[in-house]
Amino acid sequence: MANLIDIYHKLLEHFGEQGWWPAETEFEVIVGAILTQASSWTNVEKAIENLKSEGLLSPEALLQASEEKLRRLIKPVGYYNAKTLKLKRFVEFLHENYEGDLDKLFDRDTEKLRLELLSVWGIGQETADSIILYAANKPTFVIDAYTKRIMSRLGLVNEDTTYSDLKKFFELQLPGDLEIYKEFHALLVELGKNYCKTKPLCGKCPIRDICAEWKSSSKRN
DNA sequence: GGCCAGGACACCA
């Protein structure tokens, strides 16, 4: 049975360091985390660039911006009506409870921070954990659709494992190391994008030798 | 032209 540390090192060797999150500021991480919900990162990059060119990548600027303007600027990500509201709800929350200061929000223990983030409309578990890990720089493992699919195909967890169970699965096996958490999640996304898609592309997958799905499918052929 | 992308929420039983 393969363990997570082995998988981590194999992915790191194959893909190299990912250096996530791709953003210049903590606030940009948060905006990106919201915008990338069920959207491709290439589209998010366009929207971020639009916001940046209008000087809107700060909590205060976003708070003041009109919804109409936001909708127009983030249009490339899709779901722009909903995501405009999500961005607005977050900066309103930050303004009303933390004087618009991210440091004050992040100056809480991880569990309280997580609950605070989850109380904001539009921020679910994955987005909250992404913000905690990549913006607040606190070790919490991020689970996404790729992670779930990969772990399931490897045969390490059941297909219908919940978010929190899968999160525990990682956190109990890995050392609580911030950099490993950051890098591992990024590597899993890279693996997912390149090989472990809805339709598997196992050809050159770096960990197909330990994949239960691959073993059973190659046996069939 | 269909499928999919670094989810979350509302509504229903």
Add this chain to the structure above:
DNA sequence: TGGTGTCATGGC
């Protein structure tokens, strides 16, 4: 608590 519909653009 689980299952389904909705949100929507852009790349392949």
